[in-house]
Every structure is written in structure tokens, then in C-alpha cells.
Amino acid sequence: MKVVIISATYNEKGNIERLITILEEEVFPKIKNHEMSILVADDNSPDGTGEEVRKLMKKWKNVYISTGSKKGLGAAYIRGMTYAVEKMDAEVVFEIDADLQHDPLKIPEFLKKIDEGYDMVVGNRYSDGGSIPHNWPLLRKIFSIVANLFVKIVFTKFSVHDWTGGYRAIKKEVFLKEKDELTNYKGYIFQISFLHKAIRDGFKIAEVPFHFSDRTLGNSKIAPIDYILNVVAYVIFSRIKELILGKFGKFLAVGGFGFIINAVLYEILVRSTMLPLALSNLIAAQFAIFSNFNFNNAWTFKDQKANNIFSYFRKMIGFFTTSNTGVALIQSGTIQLGDMLYGEKYYRIYFLIGTFLLLIWNFTMYRKVIWRKNKK
Ligand SMILES: Nc1nc2c(ncn2[C@@H]2O[C@H](COP(=O)(O)OP(=O)(O)OP(=O)(O)O)[C@@H](O)[C@H]2O)c(=O)[nH]1
Ligand SMILES: [Mg+2]
Structure with missing residues (x-):
């Protein structure tokens, strides 16, 4: 299958170079049964991430870039996935953070689940051996765990453990089905809403546990208060809607x-x-x-x-x-x-x-x- 690894970036110049190199040199050589490419969905990062990617595109012919104005993580992924499906004939797309918090060496495990017939594979930091950074301050750990638990409880969906993460493999069919509805969720809430709608529509979901490592280069882009408010509003509102219409x-x-x-x-x-x-x-x-x-x-x-x-x-x-x-x-x-x-x-x-x-x-x-x- 044609697989496109998409990484949304905003000011990840140093990271994207490391990520692409690991993918090309260590991950792709191990994958024999799929045709692998990389697409960076960059929002005209002022630090020159785009130029860095263009340099790497000369070295590796399967590296692509999609640029646009900054409208949030979800908007960047929707733009990237659209590009991957329409211009690169992708049958499977991945989401992976550029900052190497998502271990790229796990990609073959995600693909194995796709080969087994799953429609969407989500990286899982909360069970079966998955974990969050040990050196995170206690408050951040609690926040991360509670946010996930909150989503699971309100949706009463406990079979999926990691709702908020952004390490995923998605079949083209899932993206095309949900795309129009997802355009309303441009920021980090994209992750929860995408998974929520995929489950609602009966797509088969698998999980791959992984260790979420700490960011070593560059700055975090997430705005915690904004994010919490978005999560609470989305989860509660969509649950009420589901219950009333359901x-x-x-x-x-x-x-x-x-x-x-x-x-x-x-x-x-x-x-x-x-x-x-x-x-x-x-x-x-x-x-x-x-x-x-x-x-x-x-x-x-x-x-x-x-x-x-x-x-x-x-x-x-x-x-x-x-x-x-x-x-x-x-x-x-x-x-x-x-x-x-x-x-x-x-x-x-x-x-x-x-x-x-x-x-x-x-x-x-x-x-x-x-x-x-x-x-x-
Ligand atoms: N294109 C684009 N990428 C974004 C945007 N916001 C975040 N990203 C990228 O999304 C990925 C995840 O963002 P992070 O800031 O690492 O979020 P996080 O992992 O929850 O936070 P840390 O643990 O502090 O790194 C990174 O590759 C970012 O560059 C955006 O608005 N546009
Ligand atoms: Mg990060």
C-alpha cells in the first residue's frame, strides 16, 4: 500500500531533520510490503522549517511538503491528508509529531495492524506498556491522565485508552468519510473529534502502546487552558447531542x-x-x-x-x-x-x-x- 507519514510542524527546524533522517535511514528500510513517503504539513514556520524540508527533499525523493497559513494543528493535518490522498495517492496516512515524542520505530507495528484489517490505529500511552514521560511534573502527568479519563467517561467508551494523542495511522476511507465534519475542529481537539467520529461510524480501531518521550528540542505549541476548555466543550456538547438525537x-x-x-x-x-x-x-x-x-x-x-x-x-x-x-x-x-x-x-x-x-x-x-x- 501507499503510505504517507505526515508530520504537522510549526517551528520544528531541528526536529524535522532528525525525524526525516530516522524515517529514511532506520524505519523505511525495515518495511518491505508498503511504499513509504513523508509529507511535512508546515504552516510557514518563521524558523525556516520549510527551507530545511526543501533541502531534505533534494536528498530523498519521497519527501514532500504542503505549506499554508497557521490555522492550528487540525487544520494542518486536514490540509496534509487531503494533499496526501489527492496528490500522492496515499491509501494510509500517519500522524506523527515532529519533535520525536512519537518513536518512529513503532511505525511497523501500526502497519501490521493496518495489514490485519484495522481502519485506524492509535498510539496508546496509557495502558499495555504505553507510558508518559517519567520526568514530567506531577501536575502535568495528572492533567494528561485525567483529560483522557474524562473523555472516556463522558463518551462511555473504555475500549480506546488514548483519546488525545497524535500518533496514528488512518486509512484513506476513514479520512474521506470524516473530513467534512472535521474542518470544524482546527486545533488539538482534532485528535479527539477524529477518533470519536471514526468510532461512531463503526470503523475498526486498534491500539499500539508506546512510550511518549519528552520533547528535547524546540518549544511546546499547546496552550493548556485553551485546550482544556475545548476538550470539555467538545466532549460534553457532542455527548448531549448524541444522547438527544440518539x-x-x-x-x-x-x-x-x-x-x-x-x-x-x-x-x-x-x-x-x-x-x-x-x-x-x-x-x-x-x-x-x-x-x-x-x-x-x-x-x-x-x-x-x-x-x-x-x-x-x-x-x-x-x-x-x-x-x-x-x-x-x-x-x-x-x-x-x-x-x-x-x-x-x-x-x-x-x-x-x-x-x-x-x-x-x-x-x-x-x-x-x-x-x-x-x-x-
Ligand atoms: N502545522 C502546524 N503544526 C502544529 C501546530 N501546532 C502544533 N503543531 C505541531 O504538532 C506537533 C505537536 O505539538 P507539540 O507542541 O509538540 O504538542 P505536545 O506534544 O502536546 O507538547 P509537548 O509535550 O510540550 O511537546 C508538533 O510537531 C508541532 O510542531 C500548528 O498550528 N500548525
Ligand atoms: Mg510535542
Whole structure:
């Protein structure tokens, strides 16, 4: 395959020379089954990185440069990847930092994963032998680990360990699919958003553990406060969007409709029969549960919906059981607990808290039990 190793650079004159030399002399000779080239995506660095690359292009014919104005790391990579795919016929592109924090000798391991059929391979500093610099100040270590953990928790995606790193191999198809959406993420947030969208679209991701060494030459380009704000905003915003547009949003819409059925029937039963209040609500709730089941089955969880009469009834019985368990134990339980602790006065607050907990219970049960995905 045609593989292009792309390094985005801004003022990396000394580093880029070292990186290109290692790639040409130590890494590429070991790779027999791929055609290797280098592309430097430089943003007209004032220190003369571009001129340095042009000098090296005379020595090695597989070295290229793409220059542009400085719009951030992500913008430079998008420009570079576009160039690699359109002008160099790249089938696989790499991202690698110019400052040698990403050990270039690991490239064959990334390629092995690509050969095994993975679409995107990410360098992993956080598990399976990967590591961050031992000499980093404690605060920087904590920041690095916490930032990653934060992303994993909010996205509830624990299978990928390193979300923020920039040592990756990416198949052309992944880049072309995500390119248009990625243009909104020009800075370092590019790394998280790229991986996030690739996972969302079902691309196969592999990891290669590596030791992230400390920068020895030149200056860091990352602005930590800016970066933290971008990460928090991106991760939280896109997660909320995902939930609202995804299953959780549908689940809420279905539940909202069920709530109306419940409330209206409750009102009718209370006004027109002599039944006790609790029993009226219990009866009304069964109709709501029936509606919820059918809409969730046909819409929210349609990928896992019941496909024959037996599984329909089995799922419905499960649904009624978990829904009524939730109503009886969690929702009513919260109300009961509140009543015992703080008295009847705040009965609406207990109801709201109980209902909120019930929502989480129901959604989790529906997703993990009733309409759980069958493991392939
Ligand atoms: N073209 C381009 N490259 C950039 C830009 N910002 C950062 N880079 C490059 O992206 C790579 C990673 O940047 P670094 O400053 O090393 O970020 P870091 O590794 O998180 O920080 P350190 O550990 O301090 O090195 C380097 O090769 C930089 O030159 C940019 O705006 N444009
Ligand atoms: Mg660096």
C-alpha cells in the first residue's frame, strides 16, 4: 500500500531533520510490503522549517511538503491528508509529531495492524506498556491522565485508552468519510473529534502502546487552558447531542407520550370510578407501559427489536417486569424515603427525583437487558 507519514510542524527546524533522517535511514528500510513517503504539513514556520524540508527533499525523493497559513494543528493535518490522498495517492496516512515524542520505530507495528484489517490505529500511552514521560511534573502527568479519563467517561467508551494523542495511522476511507465534519475542529481537539467520529461510524480501531518521550528540542505549541476548555466543550456538547438525537432522545419522547397516557387515564379513572388513587395509577400506568413498549420496540431500539411473536412476548413481559419494578422500588421507594426523612411537605421533589432515577433505571434495563445487542 501507499503510505504517507505526515508530520504537522510549526517551528520544528531541528526536529524535522532528525525525524526525516530516522524515517529514511532506520524505519523505511525495515518495511518491505508498503511504499513509504513523508509529507511535512508546515504552516510557514518563521524558523525556516520549510527551507530545511526543501533541502531534505533534494536528498530523498519521497519527501514532500504542503505549506499554508497557521490555522492550528487540525487544520494542518486536514490540509496534509487531503494533499496526501489527492496528490500522492496515499491509501494510509500517519500522524506523527515532529519533535520525536512519537518513536518512529513503532511505525511497523501500526502497519501490521493496518495489514490485519484495522481502519485506524492509535498510539496508546496509557495502558499495555504505553507510558508518559517519567520526568514530567506531577501536575502535568495528572492533567494528561485525567483529560483522557474524562473523555472516556463522558463518551462511555473504555475500549480506546488514548483519546488525545497524535500518533496514528488512518486509512484513506476513514479520512474521506470524516473530513467534512472535521474542518470544524482546527486545533488539538482534532485528535479527539477524529477518533470519536471514526468510532461512531463503526470503523475498526486498534491500539499500539508506546512510550511518549519528552520533547528535547524546540518549544511546546499547546496552550493548556485553551485546550482544556475545548476538550470539555467538545466532549460534553457532542455527548448531549448524541444522547438527544440518539436512543436516549427517542426513549424520552416515547416516555413523554407514555406519561401523557398515564396522566390522562389516571384523571379519568379517579373522576369516574370509586377505585383507590394508587390502584387507579397502577392501572393507568399499565397502558402507558404498553405504549412505551411498542414504541420503544418499533423505534428506539428498532435494531434489536423483537422479530417473532415469541420474542415479542418475551420482551414485553421483561419490559413490564422491569418497568413495574422500577415504579415500585425506585420511584415509590424514593418517595417513601423522602417522606420518612423530611416529611410529606416536599412530595413533588421526591416524585421528581424518583422519576429521574426511574428514567435511568429504565433506560439502562432496556438497553442492557431487554433490547441488548447480541454479541457476535
Ligand atoms: N502545522 C502546524 N503544526 C502544529 C501546530 N501546532 C502544533 N503543531 C505541531 O504538532 C506537533 C505537536 O505539538 P507539540 O507542541 O509538540 O504538542 P505536545 O506534544 O502536546 O507538547 P509537548 O509535550 O510540550 O511537546 C508538533 O510537531 C508541532 O510542531 C500548528 O498550528 N500548525
Ligand atoms: Mg510535542
